[in-house]
Amino acid sequence: MSDLIKVIEDEYSAVKGSFPAFGSGDTVNVHVKIKEGNKERIQQFQGTVMQRKNPGTNGETFTVRKIASGIAVERIFPLISPNIDKIEVLRKGKVRRARLFYLRGRKGKAARIKEKL
Numbered sequence: 001m002s003d004l005i006k007v008i009e010d011e012y013s014a015v016k017g018s019f020p021a022f023g024s025g026d027t028v029n030v031h032v033k034i035k036e037g038n039k040e041r042i043q044q045f046q047g048t049v050m051q052r053k054n055p056g057t058n059g060e061t062f063t064v065r066k067i068a069s070g071i072a073v074e075r076i077f078p079l080i081s082p083n084i085d086k087i088e089v090l091r092k093g094k095v096r097r098a099r100l101f102y103l104r105g106r107k108g109k110a111a112r113i114k115e116k117l
Contacts (some may be wrong), residue, residue: 006043012103022087023049024049024050024095024097024099025093025095025100026089027048027093028087028090029044029045029046029047030064030084031085031087032044032045032083032084032085033083045064047064047066047073048093048113050065052098058080060078060080060095062079063077064077065104072104078096083104091115094113094115
């Protein structure tokens with residue numbers, strides 16, 4: 001039984017290596033496959049990475065936050081998922097924390113993150 005789990009984990013670890021390196025504070029563009037009826041399209045979700053949970057495992061997830069029409073939207077994505085087409089890193093953020101939950105209490109210019117040069 002453990003051999004079967006190992007085979008599946010090895011198969012998905014190849015998928016994990018295809019994504020670029022990113023961390024909390026980075027601005028990413030996640031291309032997500034959306035199914036509507038029998039049609040499938042790709043929708044982009046662009047925002048700031050707030051955290052990465054369980055790094056290095058097959059259950060790794062990351063949370064992306066964006067402001068849409070003045071309303072904050074947070075979305076949690078599993079890193080290994082057939083619904084994620086690709087991840088683009090747009091900006092590298094200069095942060096000193098692994099989890100950026102303090103951004104929830106900030107608006108506008110106060111919620112900006114400096115860019116790593």
